[in-house]
Every structure is written in C-alpha cells, then in structure tokens.
Amino acid sequence: MNEMPKLTVSSSPHIRAAHTTQSIMRDVIIALVPAMAVAVAMFGVSALAVIAVSVVSCVFFEWGYRKLMHKSSSVHDLSAVVTGVLMACCLPAGVPLWLPVVGAFFAIVVVKQLYGGIGKNFLNPALAARAFLFSWPVIMTTWVEPNFVYGADVVTTATPMSFLHNGQLPEGISIMGTFLGTIGGSLGEISAAALILGGIYLVARKVITLRIPLSYILTVAVLTFIFPRGNDNLQWMLYNLFSGGLMLGAIFMATDYTTSPINPNGQIVYGIGCGLLTVFIRYFGSYVEGVSYAILIMNVCVWMIDMNFLPRRFGVSKEDEKKKKEAAAK
C-alpha cells in the first residue's frame, strides 16, 4: 500500500438510516390515496381534476420560484405534491379549476418559499391557502351532491357541519354516512374511514406518532360529549368527530412536521390546543367549521410551545427541578 488512497474525512456518525425527506413525503401521499379514492368515487372526474390541477400547480410554483431565484431545486422532495393533495382535499369538488391554481400560488410561493422553503414556513401551506381562498366564499361553500354513477351534480347540498353549527343533529345523514363518506363536503374530508386508514399507515410507517392526532381528537371528543347540543351526547360527539375537517386536520394537517412542535410534551399540548380551539370555533364562531383556523392559530404558537415544554433533563429528577426552581425564586 505505497500509494495513499484519497480518503473522505467527516464527523461521525458515518452511516444513515434509510428514510429520507422524500420517502416520508411519499408515505404521506400513499396515506392520502384512500381519501382521494373515495373523493373520486363520490364526486367523479371533477374531484380528480381538482386534485390534478392542485398538485401540478404546486409543483410548478415550487420549481418555478426556486429556478427564478437561482436556488437549488427542491421538487424531488415531494413536499409540494403533498401540499397539492392536501389543499385539494379541503376544497369542494365542483370548484372552478382556476381556484386551486391561485391557492397553489399562495401556498407555495407566499407561505412556503418566501420564508425559505421546506421546513421554514410557520403556517401549514395547504391550510393557509384554504383560508386565503375564502376570499371567494360562495365558491368555497358550494357543496355538491355526491353521485356514484355520474359524478358530481352541481346541486348545492347541506353538509353535516351546517346542521351542527345550528346546534342540531344532521337530518337525513347517518353517522355511518359521515364515517364512510357518502355525504357532501370538501372532497378529501368526507370519509373519516379512509382518513383513519391513512393515519394507521402513517403510524405503522413511523411517519407520525399518535401524540398529536390522539390528543386533538380526544379533546374534541371529550368536550363535545360533555357539552352537547341537544340530548344525545354520544350522537352529537360522533357527528362532531366524523364530520367536517377534523380527521383530515388531526391526522394530516396538525401533524405537519414543520408547523408542529418537535418535543413530545409539546406535541400533546399542541394537540389539546387544536382541539380546544376547534370546538370553540364550531360552537361560537360565525363560520361553520373550526379545524383549519384552530390549526393555523396553533401553528403560530409552535415556537412558544417548543421553548416552554422541554423534556425532563437526563439525570435531573422532577424533585431536583422543583428544588432548583424554588432556590431560584428565593
């Protein structure tokens, strides 16, 4: 070995686990497939068109902005695809196709890239875009009747949320219907079953933990059970859980890495916060649904949560910490 080989020198460790940002995003897309499938089955081609336009325009803006600003391309990380699918999921099926394009611009360019791209945005891009698109309130609340055979009929229909907002149990819509998704609503939100299936996949693949979804859903469940409108606590609670954007929000939106806390304690605090705000807005707000605003409000609290709910320090017991605090107070 006379000739010295050229060796790479770097700081340890020197091996890496197999998962990547791309593989995680791919898993999220796979987890959303059941919800998309239900949407297409229920609303037909129009749902497919909304999803396709939303994804393509998100990817286009992601690519275009980075190109224009002479930044490294980030299309391959698939995060723009996830944003596209999620944004489509919270739009009504029959929207004009320019709407997802405008939404994609707002989500990708304004909310995400202007703050530095992946990992730097402080609001969930899909939800922020949805909130922005409420600049067209009529379009955003024109729900179409699901129709197996033909696809969507452009007939405005009532969603379970409109009944709940009036303090009534939905008429003519069964709990099973809200669970399976044979109801009107945003195209990706209608089937709680499909979303839960996706959630199980994400947990099994260790993409998310149960902390945020469970603390969120349980908070809503407990509050709606204790404070029902009408006499039937259980029915009221179940309609609240399976209707609207709760499942999509709790499983896919609130668990967005970038806009949720890093530490485990903080994640539970964040989930409970989302739950409290959701119920608060549903009960007292003028708009029928509270999930997206609840999550957006909690998004801006993430840094504060991260800074204040530190895990217990290794080697320091709770008693030690208490003593230290008392000593500091003196």
Place this chain on the structure above:
Amino acid sequence: MSFKFFGGVHPNDMKAPANKAAVTVMTPPQQVVIPMSLHIGAPCTPTVAVGDEVKLGQKIGDAASPVSAPIHASVSGKVIAIEPRLHSNGTMVNSVVIENDGLYTPCETMVPATEEQLNDPDAIAKLIREAGIVGMGGATFPTAFKITSGKGKIDTVIINGAECEPYITSDHRTMLEHPEAVLGGISLIMKACGVPKATFAIEENKADAIALLREKNKPDSGIEILQLPCRYPQGAEKQLIQTVTGREVPPGGLPAAVGCAVFNTFTAYSVYRAAYEGRPAIERVVTVTGSAIAEPKNLLVPVGTPVSYVIEQAGGFKKPAKKVLMGGPMMGNALYDLSVSVTKGTNALTCFAEDEDKTVEDPQCIRCGKCATVCPMRLEPALLYVFERKTDYEGMDKFHIMDCIECGACTYNCPARLHLTHSCRTGKAKMQAKMAADKARAEAEKAKAEAAKEEKK
C-alpha cells in the same frame, strides 16, 4: 432485571462475517510508532532515549499525574526516534519509534502477580496502573484512576459487553475465545473496587458468548451475565448504567456519582493478563472490516502498529476505500492518513468503499423531531442545530447542549441528512470557549478591582 434507556436506534449490526473470524495473532511490523498519549489525561514523558535497546513490555513512557497510564514497548528492539508524529486524533503527538528486532525478548518486569498481591485491593489497583490499562472500549480513561477515585462511592460494577456499535466484533471474539480470562479479570476489578457483585451486560446478538460465559461463570463469582436487547447506544456509559440500574448520571457528573463504575470487556481481559501473565497493555484485538476490506477479520495488534499495515494483514482493500474509520461507523474517527498508529482504544478499523453517509447538498431540516425521539439524553438536536448556527449561547444552554454524548443517533435517524452531531460538537466547543472567556474576564476584572483597592490604600 434490566431497565430501559431513552431513545436509541437500530442500525443493521453488520457484525458478520467478522464475528465468525477467530482472532489471529498478527506478525508485528518492522517498526512501531507509539504515541505518548494513549489515554485521557496527562501525556507521558518518554523514559527511554534514542539509541536505547528496549525489551517487549518495557515501560517507555510515564507521567506523575494520577489521571494517566504508563506506556510500554509492544516489540523489542532499538529506539530510533522520539519525535512528534501524527496521532489518529489528527494532532501531532510526541511518539517513540521502535525498530523491531524480531526477537520479542520479554522484559524482566513481565512476571505474574503474587498470591498476596492478588488478595490486596490496593495492590491490584497499582498493578492495573503499572500495566498501563485504560478503558479499552475507546474512551481510554485510566482504569486504575477509575477504581481508586470511585472507592467507597461504588456499589455496582458494570462490565460493558454491549458492543452496540455496528461492525465491531473484537469484544465478542474476546468473550468467545477467553471466557475464563474475562471472568477472572472481572473478579479482580470487583476486588479492587471492593464490590462483591458485578453485572456483565451483553447484547443478545452475542447469544453464543452469553451461553458460554454463563456456563463458565462460577455460581459464587458474584457476576451476573445480563442479556440485553440490541439497541444503539446501549454501550454508552450513561445509557448502560441506566439500563442496568435505572439510575441516571447527573449532568456533568461521573458514574461514581450514582455509585457505578463501568469497565469494558477488553479492559477486564487486559486486567487478567496483567495479573496472571504480567503482560501490560501492549496489544489489543482490532476488528478490520467494512465493504472495502478483502478479508474481514479480528487481529491481535501490537499498540503502535500503523493502520495501513493492519489493513494489509486483512488482505488489504478489495475496492478503493472511500473512508477509513478508527472505531465503528457511529462514533469512529475518519482517518486521512493511514500511517497513524493503533492505540489502546482502537477496537476496530472500519473501511467503507461506498458512500455510506448518503450525503446531500444543502440539507434542510423539516422539523420532524426524529432526532429528539432517538436522543438517549432526551435533547432536541434540531433546536440545538438552530441555536448553534446562530451561536445563540442562551438557547444552547437552555437546551442543555453540554449533555450531548455525541453518540450520533440523531444524525443517523435524520431523514433530511443534517449533520446534527457535528453541530452539537461545534456548539459544545463554542460554549466551552465562551465559559473560558467569561471566567478569564471575571478574573481580570476581579484583579483590576483589587489593584484599584490597593492603590486607594
């Protein structure tokens, strides 16, 4: 009964094929370069001069400080130079260069300990120091000092046979090939520490060694062989203590603070050989493995052997090496010059032909928190990364950057492939520099104030 440490990762252990390769005694090289710093603590001063003839096992360097260990010649021959040479840690260290005469004439000091010595705890500790034994797992903390400084505080002796780092098999092979000697060494350490019981903690991927040790272990030895599930970094000192006893070493504290002392398997073996054969710490088992190595094997290597020579003994590179690590892939040190010497703590040479790092350009944190879930110290590396980049001392302090044990679990598990461990290292260095500067400033101000007072008088 065992507890669980926090976090941890499960990298593919990659122990095969080296774990099946019996330890081969290597033909020593023509020349050994023995650095005068083979341990944590004060470096040694050479006790020989250029031109001296030295014998195998003769002391060639020593230091007065208790936190140090003497250094012995690993071959017999002539001292041809004493000069700074490149050390595996990247610095130039004063080293004794010995030309091997090929005779291996043993030194007269290499005699087994007497019965009387072996019954006296202080004599055992002294013998361990004189043999130059240090923590052979890689930390190279002087073993005798660990024993004497912990005396009276220790109630639990833990022998680290976890070998949780992928690729490395040197401890595994030592357990399999010298079970009695390892157990004998443990008994001596227990006696020296004045503790009647010890726990020998071994991960379950070494089931053959566990079975063999249980068979050889005498019922009255006081040694419990504990099988642990595989998880990295189980063999890290603080984590092993937590796993075995449930106790957590306080921040900045030593294991003795919670009544524990941890010794490596090969350290126990070295203690046995020092006591019963009079052989000081002049050689060690090195696993030579990785995708670039032709014949992965375990070699008994004299301390001071150049890394390039050891690699040749394992058939050399079958593919061009991209990276040569002293140690394993999680905590090993990447070498850039293969002329550096094998030290007392070198348990493996892991050589990669591929880019196992899977480096990406301009990695972006996605705040997934997967670093925090695997951190055995319950830190939040993603946040520390942010603070380190901004040199935010307050943030680094609030999130306890100094607690980082640099195990690499966060970096391993990062899907965005951030260099989190490196960031923690840099952050710790920044914090240390700041603390030193603060201290110096405070002292200077104090001196100034006192001088002003003096003047007033």
